[in-house]
Amino acid sequence: MLENVRLSFQGIFSHKIRSFLTMLGIIIGIAAIIAIVSTIKGTNEQIKNNLIGSGNNTVKIRLCQGEDEVNFAWQSVPDGVPVITDEEKKLISELEGVEKCTVYRQHNYVDNIYYGGTALESATIYGIDDTFLATDGYQVCRGKGFSPKDYEGFSKVCLIDQTVVSAIFGSDDPIGKTLDIESEPFTVIGVVAQTTEFEPVINSVDDYWMYNQMDGSKIFLPSEIWPVIYKYDEPQNVIAKAVNTDSMTTVGKSTADLLNEYLTTGENSKFAYKSENLLEQAQKMQDLSSSTNSMLIWIASISLLVGGIGVMNIMLVSVTERTREIGLKKALGARKGRIALQFLTEASVLTSIGGLIGVICGIGLAQVVSKMAEVPVAISTPAIVVSVVFSMAVGIVFGLIPSVKAARLNPIDALRYE
């Protein structure tokens, strides 16, 4: 076998131009596929990073009614949903894959917020404990955070994010100013921002809305003060920070399962804790982009098919050219299998070299595409391996007919051939 491979290299290098032209079809096909796959992978990683944020790995587990999140700004508290105890919190943080967790309450689309005469529209209000900011990846960038005293003393203080600052304070320093939230005065003591600088790349209008929604005004209150303006027995949501991005799905699910065991809302109620699965959302978006791009892969495969036919053509010519050699080898006792194997090896060595060159060209092409079209690319190792193996298979498939033809040559006809 090694002998055959060596002979194949010898044969290929003795006809350099011909071999190169034969490989060209394979080279172009593989290069196109590698470039496309790299672009798809690049886009997918971009989507994943956009949605999940790189390095944060947090999953929100929220109480839902059916498919929708329960918003207690408008809804009353359902029976049978207990407040999450410290003990449950401890159980959650001991789950596999959970780094830490925090419990919080949340009201969406709150309009009853004023600074002087200026109204803040559609803000999200969070009632947070002392672990929330660290877990969800926030840091105080101006002013100060909540002190233990703020929690114990039911201080009417709040933290706001940059969106609130620019929406109602403008150029004023917000620290020390008073916000009227649900008709109660709260003193702004700090401004928070997300630690990981999260800059989603916006490619479409859909993307824009998705990130815009995530980027709305946020106001944080200490959890202890929550019952003053809202209800004391309101159910909480949980944020679990997973140890890595891939365990986010399982962490979300196991946390939701744990919380659901404490629900006593009855069999037929539609209340349940559900994890917001960003990974799944990302996958859905990736599938969409992949399915458009997989059409391109099919088109590139046609080029591989054409390349394969080119290889077959040249191998048939080669068999005719080397009729005497085949005849001689048969006369010397070479069996059919050996002759066929020799030509099969030659065809697959030829296409494998073509595949390797194609991979190199494809990586280069992907870089050029990323520079020119400003799309991210990521080189996929499995794609490279599959490409080379596939090009080898192309050689075997399209080398089959020429090999069988060679093996079937009658030795006397072959020897007599001039």
Add this chain to the structure above:
Amino acid sequence: MSDVILQLKDVDKSYYIDKMPVPVLKKVNFKVMNGEYVAIMGPSGSGKSTMMNIVGCLDKQTAGEFIFDGVDIAKCHDKQLSIIRNAKIGFVFQNFNLLPRQSALENVELPLLYAGVRKSERRRRAKEALARVGLEDRMYHKPTQLSGGQKQRVAIARAIVNKPRLLLADEPTGALDTKSGEQVMDLFGELNSEGVTVVMITHAMEIAERAKRMVFIRDGELFDDDRQFHHEPHISSPVIDLSKEGTDDEISEQREETAAE
């Protein structure tokens, strides 16, 4: 040793051109004993190449029986024929048939490769065979770097490397000058004296005279008697007459046979 190495009994061979059978060999009877040195002589078109193909197990006869080393060749499969050719027959061709991109050594190793001999052993035996034909200093040369005589000696080394029972040469001096031809013929003589059976096909009298026995083939008929051969009046200008009356009878006979099958 006087055992029979090959025997042809009433062997017929026809080729089909546009489905019409063209008889090439007619009722050939031929027997070679172990250690013999036989020259098959005949003009071109006489059927001697066909004869060589059948004796070399490259082709099968249309009718009759061919026993090689005790094996009925007509009953052998392709694979068995390959093994017989590889192990028991050494071929020497007029135009050498060396692989141009391989060194002399690699060319000589080829039959051993097909016999499944291990690499180190192949090397050793190929070197031995090349030394036997006096080319130990040309082992790593490509055929293009060798003279015609040297090429033919490489081919002979290739033919004897498997220690075959029969050395089959088809016009081995046909493409050589007189001096190289002499050397090659000397080599055949030596190999025969060492016990290798040699069957040589040639049309040159001075080459054939080196053999211990000569047979003559003309119009597909073999005369296994050198006296008869010497009495033939038209050796140098044979008349090839394909439209002989007897031929038609044979054709119809064969057609009946085919129909019966």
